[in-house]
Amino acid sequence: MSQPTQQSELLAEQEALARPRTTGEGPVGPKGLSQGQIVRKRFLRHGGAVVGVSILAAILALAFTSVGWGPFAGWWKYGHTDITPLVHDGAPTLSLAPFRLGEHPFGQDRIGRDLFAMTMRGAQQSITVMLVIGLIAGAIGVVVGAVAGYFRGWADAVLMRLTDVVIIVPALLLAAVLSAVAGRRDEGTWFGAVAGQHGVLLLGVFLGFVLWVGLARLVRGEFLTLCEREFVDAARLSGASSMRIIVRHILPNAIGVVIVNVTLTMSSAILLETALSYLGVGVKAPDTSLGLLISQNQDAFSTRPWLFWWPGAFIVLICLSINVIGDGLRDAFDPRQRPFRASARSGR
Structure with missing residues (x-):
């Protein structure tokens, strides 16, 4: 007779906990938040990420409104x-x-x-x-990693060998070849004409077709782990297609890894573009980039240092902003991240 009594007591306790607490102004209880709201609140609590977004937004607004962009x-x-x-x-x-x-700030x-x-x-x-x-x-890395990690077998073997081939090809050498071909505008080649008008986009x-390999490997590892979870088995048993399982079930659980690594790729990309322009195989004059400005004014560092400083x-600023934004996104998307409170630990 004691077992039913214990069960009834547990049910009564659960009902009492589920019942909203009331005050003089009405019911008070925990408000349910969606995943997007939770991520946004965590991100806004990250002070460095908020400062990074503010600095990057200010740079974007200043750069694209001051000297114009395209027809504007x-x-x-x-x-x-x-x-x-x-x-x-x-x-x-x-x-x-x-x-x-002043005239020239x-x-x-x-x-x-x-x-x-x-x-x-x-x-x-830049x-x-x-x-x-x-x-x-980001697009290529997610697609390749998702297909390789979900289907496995021959698809995984082929895509990972393709990834290994891309990894061993030096991006600097390919950029030098691309720059040499694009510079031959006097020969009237279609590639030279396109490069002359849209050189930055072409670069x-x-x-982008070279720097996706790291993200592909990370996404593949996440998919290999998530494919063993119970919710994926439940989706398969319910008759969901492979595309639906990848897009609606697995990818949302790996989106934190994707976003963080895309931001880190963008940060390394601007440094790579700076290095290529510095070596003369990136953006070419009469156009300019930040790396090209440093390359052109390196000899004036001792006499006109402002040409190098700005x-x-x-x-x-751009690289630091993107890095701290990536840190904030990592903390926001990872449910295991918790803020450290020194006062609480000292009290314990």
Whole structure:
């Protein structure tokens, strides 16, 4: 007789816990949050990630509105190719106390081009390459990793051997070949014509088809683990197709790994583009990028250091912002991440 009594007591206790608590103003209880709301709250609690988003948004707004982009005109009076007489021997006219931009806030180079306009144009090109690489590498890496990890067998073997081949091919060598072919515009080749008009997009597409291998391996590992979970077996028994299982059941559980690694790929991509432009196989003049500005002004570091400081500062800010955003996304998507409270531990 004691067992039914214990069961009834447990049921009564569960009903009491499920019943909302009431106050003078009405029922009070824990409000259910969706997965997106939980992720957003965790991300907003990450102070570094919020600062990173703010800095990156400010750089994007400044770069794409100041000197214009495509058919849209900018509010800055100089373009990145305009040559004007030197003002104060090209020194920056920016003043903080009192705040004043002056004629050339970032200074001028030796021939009179405005460094602010060139830096903004360089930031545009570097960010464009970074976004194109992130989209292409992310899409290819997710598809290859998902197919290899879910279907396994011959599909896994073929895709992973393809990944090994791409890994051993040096991106710098391929970029040098691409740059040499694109530079032969006098021969009238279709590739040279496309490269002359859309060189930055072409560079981003090329690097995107090279930098997906790391993400593919990580996604494959996640799929191999998640395919053994009970919810995948339940989806198979219910008659769900392989595409539905991959897209609706497995991929949402691996989205944290995907987003974090895409942000890290974008951060390394902008450094790679900077290195390629620095070595002369990336963005070519008369266009410019942050890496190309550093390469062109490295000899003036001791005499005109501002020509080196400003592009380098923007590279550092962009990369740091993306890295801390990736850290915030990792903490937001990982349910095992919990903030450390030193006061609670000391109390214990």
